[in-house]
Structure formats: structure tokens, C-alpha cells
Amino acid sequence: MHKIDMHTHILPERLPDFADKFGYGDFIHLDHHRTGFARMMKGQTFFREIASNCWDPQVRIGEYLHYRTPVQVVCTIPVMFSYWAKPADCLDLSRFLNDHLAGIVEDFPEHYIALGTIPMQDTDLAIEELNRLHELGFPGIQIGSNVNQLNLNEPQFFPIFEACQTLNMAVFVHPWEMMGQEKMPKYWLPWLVGMPAETSRSICSLLFGGVMERLPKLRFCFAHAGGSFLTTIGRVQHGFDCRPDLVAVDNKMPPRHYLGKFWVDSATHDPQLLRYILDVAGEDKVCLGTDYPFPLGDLEIGKFIEEMKLPEPTLEKIFYKNTLDWLYG
Ligand SMILES: [Zn+2]
Numbered sequence: 001m002h003k004i005d006m007h008t009h010i011l012p013e014r015l016p017d018f019a020d021k022f023g024y025g026d027f028i029h030l031d032h033h034r035t036g037f038a039r040m041m042k043g044q045t046f047f048r049e050i051a052s053n054c055w056d057p058q059v060r061i062g063e064y065l066h067y068r069t070p071v072q073v074v075c076t077i078p079v080m081f082s083y084w085a086k087p088a089d090c091l092d093l094s095r096f097l098n099d100h101l102a103g104i105v106e107d108f109p110e111h112y113i114a115l116g117t118i119p120m121q122d123t124d125l126a127i128e129e130l131n132r133l134h135e136l137g138f139p140g141i142q143i144g145s146n147v148n149q150l151n152l153n154e155p156q157f158f159p160i161f162e163a164c165q166t167l168n169m170a171v172f173v174h175p176w177e178m179m180g181q182e183k184m185p186k187y188w189l190p191w192l193v194g195m196p197a198e199t200s201r202s203i204c205s206l207l208f209g210g211v212m213e214r215l216p217k218l219r220f221c222f223a224h225a226g227g228s229f230l231t232t233i234g235r236v237q238h239g240f241d242c243r244p245d246l247v248a249v250d251n252k253m254p255p256r257h258y259l260g261k262f263w264v265d266s267a268t269h270d271p272q273l274l275r276y277i278l279d280v281a282g283e284d285k286v287c288l289g290t291d292y293p294f295p296l297g298d299l300e301i302g303k304f305i306e307e308m309k310l311p312e313p314t315l316e317k318i319f320y321k322n323t324l325d326w327l328y329g
Pocket of ligand 1: 007009174223291
């Protein structure tokens with residue numbers, strides 16, 4: 001069966017010294033300290049070690065062959081968003097990353113589809129780069145779950161989403177800059193607790209803020225099966241019902257109205273939970289997405305889904321049809 005993994009991350013093997021170029025800031029740089037491995041450094045601080053499958057398209061294609069998955073949707077690593085930087089510098093960095101992504105798609109058109117990154121902190125520059133991505137043939141973008149702690153329903157982001165809808169570009173929302181992370185550095189809590197909450201924050205903001213209501217043709221997909229949103233939908237709906245004075249202030253439509261109107265990936269590591277997600281989000285809205293090549297990802301590329309004994313038509317939807325619907329409409 002044809003398979004597309006719609007949630008994977010990639011970096012150029014070599015990054016310019018952006019801190020030196022711009023004269024400030026803890027931009028990510030790579031320290032290739034031994035063959036096949038590099039340390040991602042945020043200024044002088046060690047962020048993460050990556051291996052060649054984070055930058056070498058051929059290595060990745062080989063690893064995916066093992067799981068009979070020919071196509072990967074690639075986007076940058078959220079730490080590269082750099083929404084904190086000066087807008088013009090973030091545009092410069094985004095263009096560099098996007099040109100690299102475009103090159104991979106050009107070199108391996110049968111294996112790669114790319115989602116671009118844009119300087120969300122500046123509406124005009126974000127739309128400028130969005131237009132360029134559209135001309136380059138990108139089907140969509142990846143954005144953070146918040147932008148410098150501003151929620152995605154803030155008015156300054158609306159023209160960007162409006163442009164996405166006009167250009168028929170899909171939007172992948174990925175958790176980053178997790179709220180409260182400085183209060184819980186131990187036990188990897190920013191990743192285990194912060195990320196699912198952060199994704200729910202983005203969905204609730206777009207939904208209660210009326211963005212989804214005002215842009216009904218805009219196709220959002222949320223990482224990690226929507227974080228904690230779908231598992232807390234009962235609470236979210238009840239909150240809307242019992243305290244409309246707090247919740248239903250900008251959009252009168254109830255949260256459950258939007259179930260089946262946005263996409264989520266399958267990265268749950270849990271067949272029972274995935275069955276629930278298929279039930280609640282709808283089997284037309286769940287896409288194979290793994291978070292490869294990182295350790296929290298589903299690195300057997302959907303093997304647990306193949307073992308769930310789902311009907312063939314459902315599997316086809318999860319493995320590629322839903323992703324094509326999300327990306328191309
Ligand atoms: Zn990811």
C-alpha cells in the first residue's frame with residue numbers, strides 16, 4: 001500500500017553562522033563533532049544531537065524503504081522558527097531553510113513533499129514568504145502553536161491565514177515554545193506535558209477566536225494527534241456550555257462543531273488511543289505522521305497502525321488519502 005509520512009523534520013547539513021551574520025541571538029548552529037553526527041547548539045547551549053538521517057535525503061529514503069513508505073513530508077525543526085528574531089533576519093533564515101527544502105523536492109520529487117516556514121512575527125513579511133513558497137510549489141507551511149506566546153487567534157495572524165486560504169496552502173501546527181517550560185525543566189516535562197497542552201492551546205485559540213469559522217476552507221492539521229485537545233473535548237465542550245460568558249465571546253459555534261473539520265497526525269504510540277482519535281476526529285481526518293527522526297517519534301513509520309487490523313479502506317485513508325486531501329484540498 002502507498003504510504004506518506006506527513007510529519008517529519010529535516011535540516012540542511014550545514015547552517016550558516018546566523019548569530020555572526022546578524023550580530024546577535026542564540027540562533028541554532030551545527031557542530032559536526034564526529035562522522036554522521038552533529039550537535040545542535042543554541043548559542044553556547046547544547047540543544048540536541050542529531051544523526052545523518054536528520055540531513056541526508058538518501059539515508060532517509062533508505063530507512064523509509066524498510067517500512068515500505070516512499071514519501072515523506074518534510075519541514076524544519078520547530079527550534080528553527082526563530083520568531084523571536086528581528087523580522088527581516090527571520091525572513092532571511094526562513095528563505096534559507098525553504099530554499100534547502102525546495103532543493104530536496106527538486107532532487108527527489110518522488111520521495112519528498114515540503115512544508116515551508118515563515119516569519120510569523122511580521123504579518124507582511126510572512127505573507128511575502130508565503131507567496132514565494134506558493135510560487136515554488138510548496139503545498140503548505142508549518143507554524144508554531146504560539147508566536148512569542150501570542151495565541152494564533154491574535155488579529156495580526158489573521159491576514160496570514162487568510163492568504164493561506166486564498167493560495168490553497170495547508171497549515172501544519174506544531175507545538176513549540178511550550179508554556180510553562182521554565183517551571184518544569186525536569187523529566188522532559190516540556191515535551192511530555194507541555195507539548196500536548198500547547199497543541200490544545202492552538203486548536204482552542206483558532207476555534208474560540210473564530211479563525212476556523214471565518215476561514216472554512218483553510219485546512220489545518222495539528223501535530224501529535226491534536227495534543228490533549230481531542231482527549232479533553234468533553235471538558236472543552238462543557239466549558240463552552242456552562243460558561244459561555246467566558247468561552248463563547250468571539251465565536252458562538254460550539255467546539256464539537258469543528259470535529260471532522262481539521263486534520264491530525266497519528267503520532268499516539270497507542271492503538272487504543274488512535275481508535276478513539278479516528279472515532280472523534282473522523283477517519284477522513286487522521287494522517288500517518290511520525291515525527292521522524294526524533295526519539296519521541298513513531299520510528300517504525302506506522303507499524304502499530306498496520307497491526308491494528310483496521311479495514312483496508314480506513315488504512316488507505318490514514319496512510320495517504322487523508323494527507324493528500326489535507327495538502328491539496
Ligand atoms: Zn515534530
